[in-house]
Amino acid sequence: MSNISELERLLRGADLRVTAPRLAVLAAVHEHPHSDTDSILGLVRKTLGTVSHQAVYDVLRALTGAGLLRRIQPMGTVARYETRVGDNHHHLVCRSCGVIVDVECAGGRAPCLTAADDNGFVLDEAEVIYWGLCPDCTALPAPQL
Template identity: 65%
Template sequence: MTQSHDTPHSDVERALRGASLRVTAPRVATLEAVGRHPHADTETIIRAVREHVPTVSHQAVYDSLHALTEADLVRRIQPHGLVARYESRVGDNHHHLVCRSCDLIVDVACVHGEAPCMAPADPHGFAIDEAELIFWGLCPDCQAQASLPGPPAS
């Protein structure tokens, strides 16, 4: 029985080969996990990978995330005070909204489009090609939770 070339794995395998990476089970499972769990931390990705490759080691997933990030197939973000997160949305100029209460991270399109969308007053001779912008606040669920009356004072 031949495998269809239109399986979800085939897109991932093509992406890996296109980035000159060897196609391995941990890399395929890791790239798929990042796609299924946007803005996930490493532990979440490891659990998701183990659903498909139960014997995979932590180190194999860490190595896969590093290789995928270096190949620009995955983007690593780390908002201040949070652990690193990974997303498969690469190649565009987008930013993030982060909830100060629950740590939810949401993609937000850049209104300016091309990178860099901001410029410093004095670039000090740097050739700037990217600006990272993170908006902080409370997500709608946390806003609703904050507006609920608390227990009566005793």
């Protein structure tokens, strides 16, 4: 999907102007899901050259607001971005190396979990983060004390 015409179509479909920074950020997040802002900035700079932190923050905010990106922030970590939007998937996070992996919804369609008491809210999303050790970190020998 990082084909430029597809990215342009997504921007136009969200009533956003097609700009080089928006295209570069969308492509970076599509190619590197769960990236943080600094990583995205580095990827965008490889594509465009000079671009400010503020410009990338502004683009991330606009793309998230338009529903083209999803912002996630597992407890104790910086915000991450992904292009997988419109479904209610969850995430696996490694406590050791920090890798984040998508996992399908725990119970079907959104919000895919039923609250014990919705307190009158109309629920449309549930966010679940599973924590543990990824296969690579599990395979590492235990540290010697």
